[in-house]
Every structure is written in structure tokens, then in C-alpha cells.
Amino acid sequence: MTKQVFTLSYEQSAGARPASMAHALVPNASAEQLASYAHGPLSVLSNTERLQAAAHTHLGITAANAFTPGTHRAGRLSIDGPASVMLRRTEGGTYSVAVSDPTTTRRTVSVTLHGRPLRTVSADPGVRVHHVPGGTRLDVTTHHAYGRSFTATLRGRA
DSSP states (O other), X not given: OOOOOOOOOOOOOTTOOOOOOOOOOOTTOXXXXXXXXXXXXXXXXXXXXXXXXXXXXXXXXXXXXXXSSSEEEETTEEEESSXXXXXXXXXXXXXXXXXXXXXXXXXXXXXXXXXXXXXEEEEOTTEEEEEETTEEEEEEEOTTOTTOOXXXXXXXXX
């Protein structure tokens, strides 16, 4: 069973320069709550063919999808090659990171969190965390994971 909830379309003159747009789905939001997003907590960090990334300051979340080889930067994140990454910082200073390989072809996905070094609280098997100049790097073995997410919880050194 399916139900059409809304339709969205744009018209553009023939030969016009392509427009860049970003959208957010905010389930169950009132009109007043949506109005607060105009200059609110949600920001687009990147919206290119190489990288799409957004951050929500009130929730402490950064989400990024990288589509091409090379280093991609979004907020505190540096992502090596194609990957999907979600980072959440709690008020207590704990970071939760989820990493996956949407191509399902990579052996390893590497992500660096820039800033002070973080220590591992917990990590899924296949997630290796180590310090690098300027931050903390996660190397995630994604071989034969078929798009599954791997998680780690990190915290600043006490």
C-alpha cells in the first residue's frame, strides 16, 4: 500500500544555469517549528556531486555522503573516498560515529574527526581507532559488509 504525501517540482528555463537546492524532511513538525529552520539549527555543509553533508546544531549531528575518490571535508569530518558517515556529539562530550560503504566494494573506509584526541569507549569489530596529527582516525573494515554500518563511541581524554 502506498500513499502520495506531497509533490515537489521546479521549473527552469531552457539553457539556464543549473540550480543548487537542499531539502529537509522534518516529520510531525508544526508550521512554527518549520519556520524556525529558516535561520535555525540545520545547515548544509556541502551539496555537490562529490559530497552531500548537513549538520543539525541542536541535535549535535553531522551527516555526510561522499560519492567520489579523494578526501572530503564536512565540519569536523574528513572522509577518504566514497562513504556514508553520521557523527553525533552528546552534551556529555561523547561522540558516536556510524560508517558504511554504500558502494559495497571497498575493503576499508577511513574517517578522521578533527580536534582533540579522543579515546575509544566502544567499537564494533572491524573498527580501529588511533590518533593522528590534528585528530582521531577510524579505519573501518567494510569488506563483505554489503553496506552495513559500523559504529564507535569516543570520548575526550579525561
